[in-house]
Amino acid sequence: MERSEYRFIVDRMLGRLISWLRIFGYDTKSALELDPSPKEDTMLIEIALGEGRILVSRDRVLVNRAKKAGVQAVLMYSDDVRDQLEALMQHYGLDIDPNMTRCTVCNSTLREAGPSDFENIKKHEEVPEHLLKNGTLFWICDRCGKVYWQGSHWRNILRTAEEVKNNHQNI
Known part of the structure; x- marks a missing residue:
């Protein structure tokens, strides 16, 4: 699978990761966008299967269920978003150069x-x-x-991306 084709679905325990994947241009759905349900894990697996998405979760049971169902799934061990991005870079070679292509709020594509x-x-x-x-x-x-521009926060985004890349290269 090529980098630009990676599509994710992320559980509700990884809210910050969702925004960062969208900042890097990855089509990323969130469990936070679903109505809370006791069947949420099943719904996440079905969405991942139906849409060819990679499931990302901190829930070991969910990740194991997803893998048994034939879903690509990654278990996150850390609460830190930088560590989470590094783990995804390690698994999938993600390109983490920030771009203005996806809305961090709703995941739609942006236009100039x-x-x-x-x-x-x-x-x-x-x-x-x-x-x-x-x-x-x-x-x-x-x-x-939502309206976006590359303001002072953009420098922080670039700095974080650079830190993750540097840490990943040192692994």
Whole structure:
């Protein structure tokens, strides 16, 4: 399987990992998007099978059940998202260069904002006004309306990605 084809489904114990996989451009579904149910584990396995997704979980029983059902599954041992990303890099050789292709909220693909989008962007309270004036590049999720830009948080994202890559190379 090629890197760009990796698709994940992640259990509710790994909420931060979901956002990071989306930041790196991976199609990632979350158990947090499902209605809580006593049959959630079965639902996760069925989704993984039906959609060809890799199941990622901290639940050993779930991972074993998934593997018996023919699902690719990875058990996470650490609570730290950097360790989790390193584990996935080790298993699948993930490319963890951040990009603006997936919405971290709803997993939809993002599109670059055009001139016709700026009136709507101005209405978003989280977008600082000075960014609208200085030619900042924006991306928009057409599904949930979230607006993205490479602000000061982007440096933290790049730093974290670099740390994970460096740690992975030292393994």
